[in-house]
Amino acid sequence: MPRRSRDPAETLAAELRDGHILVVCGSGGVGKTTAAAALGLRASLQGRRVLVCTIDPSRRLATSLGLAQLSGKPRALDLRRFDVARGGALFAMTLDTKSTFDALVERHAPNEAAKKRILENRFYREISAALAGSHEYMAMEKLLDLSADERFDLVVLDTPPTRHALDFLEAPDRLMSFLDTSILRFFLKPYFFAGRLTIKVATRAGAIALKLVDRFLGLDFLRDLSEFFLAFEAMYDGFKERAGKVHALLRDERSAFLLVASPAPAVLGEALYFHRRLEEKGMPLVGVVVNRMHPDPAAHPRAANGKPVRVDSELAGHLMRIVRDQQAVARAEAKSVDRLEVDTGERPLLVPEFEADIHDLRDLKAVGDAIFGALPASGRSRRVSS
Ligand SMILES: Nc1ncnc2c1ncn2[C@@H]1O[C@H](COP(=O)(O)OP(=O)(O)OP(=O)(O)O)[C@@H](O)[C@H]1O
Numbered sequence: 059m060p061r062r063s064r065d066p067a068e069t070l071a072a073e074l075r076d077g078h079i080l081v082v083c084g085s086g087g088v089g090k091t092t093a094a095a096a097l098g099l100r101a102s103l104q105g106r107r108v109l110v111c112t113i114d115p116s117r118r119l120a121t122s123l124g125l126a127q128l129s130g131k132p133r134a135l136d137l138r139r140f141d142v143a144r145g146g147a148l149f150a151m152t153l154d155t156k157s158t159f160d161a162l163v164e165r166h167a168p169n170e171a172a173k174k175r176i177l178e179n180r181f182y183r184e185i186s187a188a189l190a191g192s193h194e195y196m197a198m199e200k201l202l203d204l205s206a207d208e209r210f211d212l213v214v215l216d217t218p219p220t221r222h223a224l225d226f227l228e229a230p231d232r233l234m235s236f237l238d239t240s241i242l243r244f245f246l247k248p249y250f251f252a253g254r255l256t257i258k259v260a261t262r263a264g265a266i267a268l269k270l271v272d273r274f275l276g277l278d279f280l281r282d283l284s285e286f287f288l289a290f291e292a293m294y295d296g297f298k299e300r301a302g303k304v305h306a307l308l309r310d311e312r313s314a315f316l317l318v319a320s321p322a323p324a325v326l327g328e329a330l331y332f333h334r335r336l337e338e339k340g341m342p343l344v345g346v347v348v349n350r351m352h353p354d355p356a357a358h359p360r361a362a363n364g365k366p367v368r369v370d371s372e373l374a375g376h377l378m379r380i381v382r383d384q385q386a387v388a389r390a391e392a393k394s395v396d397r398l399e400v401d402t403g404e405r406p407l408l409v410p411e412f413e414a415d416i417h418d419l420r421d422l423k424a425v426g427d428a429i430f431g432a433l434p435a436s437g438r439s440r441r442v443s444s
């Protein structure tokens with residue numbers, strides 16, 4: 059993470075200028091994907107070669123990022139309509155959990171036969187997309203690959219909407235412990251080590267468990283399951299080594315986390331929790347963005363174009379009520395954000411609520427402008443302003 063400035067926008071700008079990995083996290087639906095794409099665009103306009111790895115972008119955003127068809131490979135975006143500083147380029151891709159998992163098996167399987175056995179295993183096929191923590195784990199796994207890809211100076215990683223905040227930080231550990239401690243694996247252990255497809259167990263509990271599994275799931279399923287764990291046994295070391303590398307990468311000095319929230323009280327509560335967990339885990343936080351803030355209409359510089367607005371008194375009454383309502387919302391949100399600042403020690407960067415969904419590059423650029431101010435007219439300098 060870059061040296062911290064007193065100005066939070068400058069700290070984040072420095073990360074876009076010098077950082078290597080930026081992980082965007084936050085609760086579901088707050089604007090993580092939008093922020094990841096907007097910041098990636100901003101950095102590329104300022105001359106960096108950026109890859110934004112999104113997870114499940116809205117259809118329209120996917121279209122504007124050139125990802126209308128699901129694409130697990132980086133695609134270059136056409137930035138010709140923008141003033142791009144020399145060298146700047148933007149790539150985008152979506153993370154496809156299943157194919158990442160397959161690639162992982164291909165990498166670590168000890169031989170062709172084992173690889174085939176796992177990839178074609180019915181149990182593997184069922185669970186590889188849904189395995190506890192696999193989605194999050196795959197995001198981390200992919201990040202490791204992308205961090206070594208020399209085409210990109212900066213990789214911005216969007217994170218999945220996890221049910222429990224920050225699940226993905228623990229994903230490598232959780233996947234490992236799922237494989238290590240799975241109750242079925244425990245019962246079936248004698249059976250794996252025998253390595254034969256005969257049902258033989260050493261313990262009484264194992265025998266009972268087997269009977270139950272057989273009754274409810276059938277022996278075919280059991281066979282697939284056993285084979286799966288047997289084949290996985292050989293890949294443990296590879297998995298463990300990669301999990302260790304992910305752990306180190308996330309704590310590297312050129313890696314940083316950005317926390318995205320919205321001003322809704324429940325989301326701010328979760329943001330506090332995220333903040334605490336990032337600190338506990340020693341993850342470098344580069345800033346907090348509060349997205350979808352409602353502006354105070356009275357504070358808006360163009361509220362009346364500087365001129366008195368003439369309206370009849372009934373209309374004026376209605377308008378005043380609307381203005382007051384909006385003001386109340388804006389003030390409550392501002393208060394919540396102040397509290398977040400006190401509780402986290404981070405001054406949040408604010409992004410206003412846009413009139414409609416954010417779905418094209420122009421909108422994404424506007425999000426960057428809201429955080430850092432407009433880019434200088436000629437972007438063809440290598441300087442990054444805040
Ligand atoms: N400031 C904003 N003003 C208006 N609409 C916004 C704003 N920020 C995001 N949106 C819209 O809100 C929706 C959710 O945003 P986004 O997909 O970025 O959230 P997310 O945190 O990635 O969600 P998920 O947790 O489901 O992945 C999108 O349709 C997006 O266009």
Ligand SMILES: [Mg+2]
Pocket residue numbers: 090091092113114115216217219
């Ligand atoms: Mg998203």
